[in-house]
Amino acid sequence: MTDTDEKKHVVTIDVNGARRIATVEARKLLVHLLRDDLGLTGTHVGCDTSQCGACTVDIDGQAVKSCTVLAVMADGSSITTIEGLAPGGGALHSVQAAFHEHHALQCGFCTPGMIMAVRQLLKQNPIRPKATSVTNSPATSALHRLHQHRARSSIPCLGGATP
Numbered sequence: 001m002t003d004t005d006e007k008k009h010v011v012t013i014d015v016n017g018a019r020r021i022a023t024v025e026a027r028k029l030l031v032h033l034l035r036d037d038l039g040l041t042g043t044h045v046g047c048d049t050s051q052c053g054a055c056t057v058d059i060d061g062q063a064v065k066s067c068t069v070l071a072v073m074a075d076g077s078s079i080t081t082i083e084g085l086a087p088g089g090g091a092l093h094s095v096q097a098a099f100h101e102h103h104a105l106q107c108g109f110c111t112p113g114m115i116m117a118v119r120q121l122l123k124q125n126p127i128r129p130k131a132t133s134v135t136n137s138p139a140t141s142a143l144h145r146l147h148q149h150r151a152r153s154s155i156p157c158l159g160g161a162t163p
């Protein structure tokens with residue numbers, strides 16, 4: 001069997017409020033569907049081994065590393081990517097604005113994934129998160145690994161922000 005013989009699957013997902021239909025190989029990862037087939041290149045691939053969180057998107061209300069999900073597994077899901085937070089170049093999402101205000105990035109490559117993870121943190125802790133809850137949250141594991149002190153410092157100012 002060659003690659004061209006591999007069976008294809010139709011995947012229907014809602015991405016940033018728009019219905020998208022794609023035909024994919026069973027082995028295709030969601031991150032590659034988003035980036036390569038749908039052109040949503042704001043979701044980045046850092047490690048490709050579920051370590052860094054750069055590929056984090058929202059799937060049905062949960063922050064998920066999209067390199068850990070096969071595209072076929074996302075069939076029927078509603079997905080929000082970083083592009084969906086400020087569609088059409090509109091006003092920044094409150095988390096994006098806080099990152100901007102606090103210069104919460106180094107090179108910026110992983111920042112979209114961090115923002116998507118922080119949205120999840122705020123859903124779980126809608127009251128102003130304390131530094132300790134930020135430090136201990138699994139949703140911010142990417143921040144810890146990358147020693148993003150500025151990113152962490154931006155989160156406590158987001159009390160009341162819309163996730």
Ligand code: FES
Pocket residue numbers: 044045046047048049050051052053054055056065066067068
């Ligand atoms: S690319 Fe690093 S966790 Fe997905």
